[in-house]
Amino acid sequence: MIRFEQDPQPRRSKVAAVYAGVMALAFALAGGVFAAYGVGPLEAYGTLLEGTLGDRQGLAEVLRRTLPLLLIGSGLTLAFRVSFFNIGAEGQLLMGAVAGAAVALFLPTSALSLPLMFLAGAVAGGLWTLPAAWLRARVDVNEILTTLMLNSVAGYLVIYLVSGPWRGENVQGFTYTDEFPDVARLPHLGDSLVHWPTLVLGVVLAVGLQVLLTRTPLGYELRVVGESPRAARYAGMPIPRVVLLTGLLSGGAAGLAGVGEVAGIHYRLLDPSQISLGYGFTAIIVAWLARGHPALVLLTAPLMGLILAGGDLLKISLNMPFRVIDVFSGLLLLCLISGESLARYRVRWAR
Amino acid sequence: MMEEILQALARALSFGTPLLLASLGVLVNERAGVVNLGVEGMMAVGALAAFGVASETEALGMAVCLAMAAGAVAALLHGFVTLTLRANAYVSGLALAMLGLGISGLLGKKYEGAILFEPAPELPFTVAAGVLAVVLWGFLHATRPGLVLRSVGENPAAADVLGVNVVAVRYAAVAFGGAMAGLSGAFLSLAYRPAWTDGMTAGLGWIAVALVIFVGWSPLRAVLGSVFFGLLYYLQFRLQDQGGIPTEVFAAMPYLLVIGVLALAGLRRTQGAAPAALGRPYHRGER
Numbered sequence: 001m002i003r004f005e006q007d008p009q010p011r012r013s014k015v016a017a018v019y020a021g022v023m024a025l026a027f028a029l030a031g032g033v034f035a036a037y038g039v040g041p042l043e044a045y046g047t048l049l050e051g052t053l054g055d056r057q058g059l060a061e062v063l064r065r066t067l068p069l070l071l072i073g074s075g076l077t078l079a080f081r082v083s084f085f086n087i088g089a090e091g092q093l094l095m096g097a098v099a100g101a102a103v104a105l106f107l108p109t110s111a112l113s114l115p116l117m118f119l120a121g122a123v124a125g126g127l128w129t130l131p132a133a134w135l136r137a138r139v140d141v142n143e144i145l146t147t148l149m150l151n152s153v154a155g156y157l158v159i160y161l162v163s164g165p166w167r168g169e170n171v172q173g174f175t176y177t178d179e180f181p182d183v184a185r186l187p188h189l190g191d192s193l194v195h196w197p198t199l200v201l202g203v204v205l206a207v208g209l210q211v212l213l214t215r216t217p218l219g220y221e222l223r224v225v226g227e228s229p230r231a232a233r234y235a236g237m238p239i240p241r242v243v244l245l246t247g248l249l250s251g252g253a254a255g256l257a258g259v260g261e262v263a264g265i266h267y268r269l270l271d272p273s274q275i276s277l278g279y280g281f282t283a284i285i286v287a288w289l290a291r292g293h294p295a296l297v298l299l300t301a302p303l304m305g306l307i308l309a310g311g312d313l314l315k316i317s318l319n320m321p322f323r324v325i326d327v328f329s330g331l332l333l334l335c336l337i338s339g340e341s342l343a344r345y346r347v348r349w350a351r
Numbered sequence: 352m353m354e355e356i357l358q359a360l361a362r363a364l365s366f367g368t369p370l371l372l373a374s375l376g377v378l379v380n381e382r383a384g385v386v387n388l389g390v391e392g393m394m395a396v397g398a399l400a401a402f403g404v405a406s407e408t409e410a411l412g413m414a415v416c417l418a419m420a421a422g423a424v425a426a427l428l429h430g431f432v433t434l435t436l437r438a439n440a441y442v443s444g445l446a447l448a449m450l451g452l453g454i455s456g457l458l459g460k461k462y463e464g465a466i467l468f469e470p471a472p473e474l475p476f477t478v479a480a481g482v483l484a485v486v487l488w489g490f491l492h493a494t495r496p497g498l499v500l501r502s503v504g505e506n507p508a509a510a511d512v513l514g515v516n517v518v519a520v521r522y523a524a525v526a527f528g529g530a531m532a533g534l535s536g537a538f539l540s541l542a543y544r545p546a547w548t549d550g551m552t553a554g555l556g557w558i559a560v561a562l563v564i565f566v567g568w569s570p571l572r573a574v575l576g577s578v579f580f581g582l583l584y585y586l587q588f589r590l591q592d593q594g595g596i597p598t599e600v601f602a603a604m605p606y607l608l609v610i611g612v613l614a615l616a617g618l619r620r621t622q623g624a625a626p627a628a629l630g631r632p633y634h635r636g637e638r
Contacts, residue, residue, distance in 0.1 A: 033453075033454060033457060033458075036458060037457050037458060037460070085441055085442065085445070087445060131610060131614075132610075135610075135613065135614055135617055139614070139617030139618055140617060141613045141614060141616070141617040142441075142564075142613070144388060144441055144445060145388075145557060145560060145561055145609065145613060146609075146610050146613060148557060149557070149606040149607070149609045149610050150606075150610070152554065152603065152606040153603045153606050153607060156599040156600075156602050156603040157599070157603070159599055160597050160599040160600075164597060281449065284445075288442075320457065320460075321456050321457055321460050321549065323452065323453045323456030323457050323549065324453065324457060325453070326449045326450070326452050326453030326456065327450065327453035327454060327457060328453075329446075329449045329450075329453070330392070330446045330447065330448075330449035330450025330451070330452075330453055331446075331450060333442065333443075333445070333446035333449065334428070334432055334443060334446040334447070334450065337432065337438035337439055337442050337443055337446070338432050338436045338438050340438060341436040341437055341438045342436065
């Protein structure tokens with residue numbers, strides 16, 4: 001029989017060791033799935049590492065995938081802190097892209113275009129969280145289901161826009177909008193696709209949310225609500241408001257990521273599956289790995305960026321479906337939450 | 352007119368069958384106090400298992416059995432993580448959904464777009480779902496094991512004191528939920544749309560989870576709820592041809608409806624009908 005004894009304050013070294021162990025386990029299990037598919041795990045991981053970390057171009061791909069994860073991940077880290085499991089970042093990202101595109105295409109262009117796009121994207125992403133956050137905060141409706149449903153709705157909205165009213169005038173048979181004007185495009189780092197203003201924004205957001213969490217009254221309330229709702233209620237803290245606000249913040253961060261993708265890569269609004277490679281879902285792992293510290297996202301986002309870029313490589317060079325990302329995400333998440341339990345308890349084998 | 356109503360009802364039953372099958376499974380594991388949001392993933396795994404077996408051996412009965420077994424195995428993984436390791440059940444379910452979709456998409460690639468030349472009939476599944484709903488209702492309310500199951504979901508500590516092995520009951524309930532999700536997947540890939548395409552579960556697993564909340568954890572009301580959602584799917588297809596309204600509106604309808612349904616359930620406080628210990632891990636000597 002396995003027995004558990006509580007270890008409420010595990011040493012950092014133990015937590016780190018457990019996390020490293022379970023992540024290795026996740027990658028080993030994913031290797032098993034690859035083998036079942038018919039690709040040698042070593043070949044798969046070799047391709048993945050060589051193509052991403054092997055040269056400058058690969059590294060630039062990783063960094064490009066890291067940008068949206070950085071923004072979404074910092075927001076989700078905050079949301080998870082109050083147990084608001086926002087699974088809707090994918091939809092919030094799309095709404096941010098829609099709002100950014102609206103500013104770029106329909107407002108008069110000026111030097112303020114880009115800042116306005118990001119602002120509109122943040123507002124749209126935040127507002128898209130509102131129904132789910134409100135229902136959770138006020139009537140305790142599970143936010144995993146509602147945010148997930150809003151993803152699909154956002155997807156259909158984008159499809160409607162790009163194939164209907166917003167469809168470009170000179171796009172022939174394609175369903176996307178016209179290209180953004182030059183002032184609504186983000187500059188790149190060298191000849192890569194790394195739109196550096198988004199990188200700056202991501203770093204500022206990760207650090208900013210860390211400061212918010214540890215150095216402000218709101219952050220204090222947030223931490224108390226997350227760690228002990230009962231204590232928060234006793235202290236008279238407005239729990240619904242804290243949850244609502246955190247939900248909106250995380251949606252806003254995802255909205256920024258959406259603007260970054262359309263203004264930095266595509267220069268137009270297009271099919272939802274092309275705007276996002278499932279960044280909203282991958283960012284869940286980024287946030288979970290950061291264990292409640294938004295600044296740690298600076299380390300965990302590149303890791304998942306590597307996996308996303310690697311998934312692309314496996315698709316191109318080994319002809320594997322992009323679903324490998326879901327295998328990685330699912331296994332990593334399962335192993336991480338198990339690891340968290342293992343760290344909080346001492347496992348004893350007893351007769 | 353009469354003919355059209357009958358046809359609508361027939362389609363509604365057909366659309367509602369996978370929902371009802373999966374919902375009954377969710378209902379049982381939630382009545383035992385365990386949340387499993389991984390239905391979508393277990394359904395996908397079941398659908399692929401059924402399709403794989405059926406297209407290799409043409410043994411439909413075995414295909415159904417293996418789909419249920421595959422669903423149950425996936426669910427037991429969730430059981431281990433949440434019941435033995437006692438990790439967060441909501442996140443574990445989400446991870447299971449991702450993993451199930453990922454594995455079925457990867458391993459199903461060689462069947463992508465393939466169709467089944469001798470599909471299974473729909474009717475047996477529909478009838479079985481309806482009968483099972485009634486049987487479950489009887490089981491939960493008129494038998495001792497049913498009482499034990501409910502007590503584990505309402506007050507695990509009290510059940511434990513009476514000598515019930517709480518964790519074992521919860522494991523069994525979770526496995527049942529997985530088997531039902533697998534069966535629902537088998538219906539999809541063997542009968543409803545006898546083919547395999549990645550993502551063919553199309554969000555039905557998530558709707559099943561919401562449906563159980565909507566019907567207040569009652570097997571009989573789950574029948575009505577499934578038919579109701581089935582009718583909506585039927586209307587979606589019927590109204591699509593009418594023109595004027597963009598098709599995306601209809602496509603988004605089920606998802607909007609789930610939010611509406613959950614909001615309604617929340618506002619009416621039917622969530623009071625939820626098993627009292629739903630989603631709470633149980634460990635002897637802890638509160």
